[in-house]
Amino acid sequence: MLKINGLKASINDKSILNGLDLEIKAGEVHAIMGPNGSGKSTLANVLSGKSGYEVSGDIAFDGENLNDVPIEERAQKGIFLAFQYPLEIPGVNTNNFLKTSLNTIRKSRGQKELDTLTFLKLVKEKSSELGIDEKFLSRQLNVGFSGGEKKKNEILQMKLLEPKLSILDETDSGLDIDALRIVADGVNSSKSEDNAFLIITHYQRLLDYIKPDFVHVLSKGKIIKTGNSDLGVQLEKSGYANL
Amino acid sequence: MKTQKDIDTNQEYKYGFTTDIESIKSPKGLNESTIKFISNIKKEPKWMLEWRLKAFNRLKTLKEPNWQKPKYPKINYQDLYYYSAPKSASDKPKSLDEVDPKLIETYKKLGIPLHEQKLLSGVAVDAVFDSVSVATTFKEELTKKGIIFCPISEAIIKHPDLVKKYLGSVIPLNDHYFATLNSAVFTDGSFVYIPPNVRCPMELSTYFRINDPETGQFERTLIIADKGSYVSYLEGCTAPMRDENQLHAANVELIALDDAEIKYSTVQNWYPGDKNGVGGIYNFVTKRGACRGKNSKISWTQVETGSAITWKYPSCILQGDNSVGEFYSIAITNNHQKADTGTKMIHLGKNTKSKIISKGISAGRADNTYRGLVDINSKALNSRNYTQCDSLLMGNKCGAHTVPYIRNKNSSSTIEHEATTTKINEEQLFYCNQRGLNQEEAVSLIVNGFCKEVLQQLPMEFAVEAQKLVEISLEGSVG
Numbered sequence: 001m002l003k004i005n006g007l008k009a010s011i012n013d014k015s016i017l018n019g020l021d022l023e024i025k026a027g028e029v030h031a032i033m034g035p036n037g038s039g040k041s042t043l044a045n046v047l048s049g050k051s052g053y054e055v056s057g058d059i060a061f062d063g064e065n066l067n068d069v070p071i072e073e074r075a076q077k078g079i080f081l082a083f084q085y086p087l088e089i090p091g092v093n094t095n096n097f098l099k100t101s102l103n104t105i106r107k108s109r110g111q112k113e114l115d116t117l118t119f120l121k122l123v124k125e126k127s128s129e130l131g132i133d134e135k136f137l138s139r140q141l142n143v144g145f146s147g148g149e150k151k152k153n154e155i156l157q158m159k160l161l162e163p164k165l166s167i168l169d170e171t172d173s174g175l176d177i178d179a180l181r182i183v184a185d186g187v188n189s190s191k192s193e194d195n196a197f198l199i200i201t202h203y204q205r206l207l208d209y210i211k212p213d214f215v216h217v218l219s220k221g222k223i224i225k226t227g228n229s230d231l232g233v234q235l236e237k238s239g240y241a242n243l
Numbered sequence: 244m245k246t247q248k249d250i251d252t253n254q255e256y257k258y259g260f261t262t263d264i265e266s267i268k269s270p271k272g273l274n275e276s277t278i279k280f281i282s283n284i285k286k287e288p289k290w291m292l293e294w295r296l297k298a299f300n301r302l303k304t305l306k307e308p309n310w311q312k313p314k315y316p317k318i319n320y321q322d323l324y325y326y327s328a329p330k331s332a333s334d335k336p337k338s339l340d341e342v343d344p345k346l347i348e349t350y351k352k353l354g355i356p357l358h359e360q361k362l363l364s365g366v367a368v369d370a371v372f373d374s375v376s377v378a379t380t381f382k383e384e385l386t387k388k389g390i391i392f393c394p395i396s397e398a399i400i401k402h403p404d405l406v407k408k409y410l411g412s413v414i415p416l417n418d419h420y421f422a423t424l425n426s427a428v429f430t431d432g433s434f435v436y437i438p439p440n441v442r443c444p445m446e447l448s449t450y451f452r453i454n455d456p457e458t459g460q461f462e463r464t465l466i467i468a469d470k471g472s473y474v475s476y477l478e479g480c481t482a483p484m485r486d487e488n489q490l491h492a493a494n495v496e497l498i499a500l501d502d503a504e505i506k507y508s509t510v511q512n513w514y515p516g517d518k519n520g521v522g523g524i525y526n527f528v529t530k531r532g533a534c535r536g537k538n539s540k541i542s543w544t545q546v547e548t549g550s551a552i553t554w555k556y557p558s559c560i561l562q563g564d565n566s567v568g569e570f571y572s573i574a575i576t577n578n579h580q581k582a583d584t585g586t587k588m589i590h591l592g593k594n595t596k597s598k599i600i601s602k603g604i605s606a607g608r609a610d611n612t613y614r615g616l617v618d619i620n621s622k623a624l625n626s627r628n629y630t631q632c633d634s635l636l637m638g639n640k641c642g643a644h645t646v647p648y649i650r651n652k653n654s655s656s657t658i659e660h661e662a663t664t665t666k667i668n669e670e671q672l673f674y675c676n677q678r679g680l681n682q683e684e685a686v687s688l689i690v691n692g693f694c695k696e697v698l699q700q701l702p703m704e705f706a707v708e709a710q711k712l713v714e715i716s717l718e719g720s721v722g
Contacts, residue, residue: 048677052669071676080677087674091692100688101678108679140692157678 001026001196002047002165007057008221009039009046016042018221019057024165029187029197031207031232034218035240040200041084043218044169047198048081049074061165076108078164082154082171089141094153097141098123102160126159129189130182148179155186166190167198172206184209204236217243269326275299278427281326285396285430288403298416298426305420312612312644313552313581315525318490325428325461384444391436392447395463398434405436409467413496413533413560422529425494429463432493437472437503446702448477462493468503470536475506477705489514491550492527501536501563506544508701510709513549520579520608523551530557534566534595542569543586544700546709548716551580556614558587561595561623568597571697573709575716576609576641585615585646590623590656599630602694605641606717612644617658619651626656634664635693637686637717687714 002024009017016039024030034040046053049071059066066074089097103113114122127134132152142150151171158166171183187197187210199210207215207229215231216223217240225231225243269280278299282292307318385392391402399406414422437443468474491513497505507530516523526549532541543557553576559568570586588597603611617628634643645662667689675685690713691698698706698713 048673050673070681071673072679072681075677075679083674083677087668087671089671089674089689089692091695092688097678097688100684101680104679104684161678 001062002198003058003060004047005058005060007043007046007059008055009042010054011042011052016053016221017046020218020222022216022223024196024198026164026196027191027193028214029191029199029210029212031199031201031212031215032218032223033201033215033232033235036202038218039221040218041169042221044081044084044167044198044200047074047167048079072104073108075163076105080158080161080163080166082151082158082166082168084169084171084173086142086145086150086154088143088145090143092141094139094141095120095123095137098137098157098160101157105161123156123160127156130156130159130186132156132182147174148176151175152179152182155183159186159190162190162195164195165198166195167200169200170202171199172201172203180206181209204232207232219243268324271322271324273320273323273325273424273428277325281428281430284326285399287396287399290403290407291399294411294416295427298423299428301417302420302423302427305423307420311554311583311614313554313583313610315552318525320424323490326430388441388444389438390441390443391434393434395429395432395434395465398465402434402436405467406434406465409496409498410463410465411496413498413531414494414529418529421492421527422494425461425463425492425529429461429494432462432464433466433476434464435466435474435476437468437474439469440471441469442472443474446475446477448479460489460491460493464493464495465498466496466505466507467498468500468505468539470501470503472500473504475508475702477508477510477702479510479512479705479708489524490527491524493529495528495530495557497530497532497541499532499534499536499539499541499566502538503536504540504542505532506542507532507557508705509543509545509547510701510705510712511545511547511549511553512712514551515549515578515580516551518578520551523580524549526550526553526555528555530555531560532558532568533560534563534568534592536566537563537592538565539563540567540569542567542571542700544571544697545573545584546697546701546712547572547574547582547584548712550582553580553582553584555584556586556616558589559597560589560591561597561626562591563595564592565594566592567595570597570599570601570615571700572601573604573694573697573713574602574611574613575604575713576606576611577716578607578609580607580609582610583612583614585613587616588618588628589616590619590626590628593622593624593626595623595626597626597628599628599632600696601630601632602697603632603634603643604637604690604693604717605634605643606637608640610642610644612646614646614648616648617650617660618648619653619656619658621652624653624655626653628656628658630658630660632660632662633693634662635690636664636666683714686717690714690717 004020004022007017007020032040046055047059049069061077099119106113123137124134136149142153154171172180212229215227215229217225269277278295282295416423416426435447466476497507499505513524513526534541541559545557547553557570561568568588574582574584576582585601586599599615601613603613605611613632617630619626632645636643643664647660649658651658671689672685675688691710694713698709701709
């Protein structure tokens with residue numbers, strides 16, 4: 001599904017990713033761990049197509065080179081990023097935002113846009129599956145949301161948009177156990193043979209709930225070690241310094 | 244994908260066309276004979292001419308105000324025409340069928356199909372083409388309720404007592420330069436009278452359009468809501484593309500008596516000039532409402548997207564005890580546009596309340612100033628004001644300024660003022676893009692969110708139009 005070859009990225013002449021290779025197949029869950037400043041969030045941003053980076057190397061998604069594809073088209077093709085810091089957009093109703101987003105993506109897939117009633121039914125269903133209070137759907141997008149609510153909102157969007165590849169950028173940081181479980185349930189209940197997950201995290205904690213097929217260690221912009229889920233447990237004990 | 248060039252071409256002023264209907268014009272120049280010409284062609288009674296001449300004499304002693312932020316080149320008032328009317332209107336069409344088909348065509352281009360509008364929307368339209376009203380619809384239905392909605396030139400002849408009593412009672416003859424100029428040379432506009440305890444059954448609406456080159460537009464609108472009545476009035480403007488700067492100095496007077504309410508909404512989309520700041524309308528408007536009776540309410544809502552320079556302060560004079568004044572504003576300036584706009588809330592009665600919500604958006608090289616006065620008089624005990632001024636900047640070559648004047652002359656009243664300035668945020672755009680929205684859609688979503696509190700105040704059909712206008716005005720301004 002995703003094939004990254006020799007990916008380099010720099011910002012203001014500071015190089016962050018230094019020739020990263022990664023392949024993710026449909027049905028797989030990958031975790032990326034690594035110390036602060038190793039390039040984890042940059043990887044998420046570059047995969048989404050965020051501007052401001054000097055990028056070389058190749059990113060192929062479903063066999064198509066993404067290098068010149070703008071952010072919104074990547075999203076329409078099925079790349080979803082759950083933000084580390086979801087943005088507040090004052091005056092924009094959360095439901096309205098979700099509906100606009102879903103219908104834009106449906107349209108690009110050649111699917112029929114949902115009318116308001118059908119949409120509301122769907123979003124109600126998805127939020128109750130996740131145990132999310134639907135009251136926050138009528139609030140302004142992320143405005144005044146607690147950290148946990150913002151992250152839950154990201155997972156709800158992921159469930160709604162049904163992306164092929166979901167990238168979770170430190171979605172677990174700052175979450176209490178209950179919220180962490182909601183995030184994990186969101187991922188586990190969405191998992192299928194046709195989609196994949198890239199979970200960026202500092203801690204083994206989330207991986208107790210979502211069992212990854214592969215764990216990669218990112219350091220200085222390169223993957224220096226790859227293993228199975230045991231690698232995460234081992235890192236939790238010994239830290240990155242011994243690698 | 245639309246390219247930047249496509250977008251730029253698409254966003255050129257949409258209503259840039261002119262119709263070549265032969266016009267009757269007054270001779271150029273501002274003098275007594277021009278004023279007599281206007282008064283004569285309107286078949287005005289003598290008192291009206293005298294009123295105009297009084298204004299003109301007063302005008303000679305006045306100077307144009309110059310404290311506003313946007314500066315403009317000196318206007319040669321002797322080089323302007325002060326009256327121009329579509330020729331076919333001088334023998335008064337009895338019905339729409341008799342109206343020059345070219346005029347109807349113009350309205351259609353503007354999206355005002357009168358015939359369909361009559362049937363579908365239930366909105367009565369007093370359409371002003373240049374200076375003369377050519378078609379008034381729904382008159383009969385309104386007449387049944389005793390409501391008067393007609394061109395002011397007609398009201399001067401048919402309802403002289405009402406006009407004499409109220410014209411100039413809110414904007415007096417000795418007001419500032421542009422208001423007084425209007426009093427001397429105003430050509431036409433709307434007149435509305437709602438009798439006691441009548442709720443006007445439809446939104447009253449008028450569309451203005453500048454058509455003839457070098458024609459100053461001097462509309463005059465007078466709305467009176469008698470005791471216990473209610474009216475909602477919509478004003479919308481578009482103008483054809485043109486290079487010369489055109490002066491637009493309208494006067495709008497609102498009077499609300501005991502327990503009456505007037506809601507006045509404007510969508511202003513005059514020609515803003517081209518991308519280099521050439522041409523465009525000077526929109527120097529005086530709008531003022533008097534809450535004369537107790538428990539009365541006047542609410543101004545404006546969406547200002549057009550004009551090279553917008554210079555207006557729709558105001559409320561809260562005379563009656565417990566009266567309420569509201570001002571909701573969106574001012575969008577792009578390219579080289581300049582706006583200096585806000586409101587004045589003058590609290591005179593006890594327990595009076597005012598609320599000001601202003602949203603200024605600047606893009607390109609534009610400059611946007613909120614200027615507002617809240618004045619609570621010593622006798623206006625227990626009065627309250629709440630003001631919120633938010634500015635949104637797009638790009639780094641535009642400007643936003645907030646200039647509040649606050650005076651509170653008694654200790655039982657409270658004034659609150661909140662102001663924010665934000666820049667449209669790259670991260671917010673990234674977030675929206677990542678959810679599948681393109682740049683234009685993302686900007687429109689964020690801006691509409693920013694303006695929401697004001698857009699909500701507009702009547703339904705206007706809100707949709709205004710939302711579109713907000714999008715069109717800002718297309719291509721980010722990224």
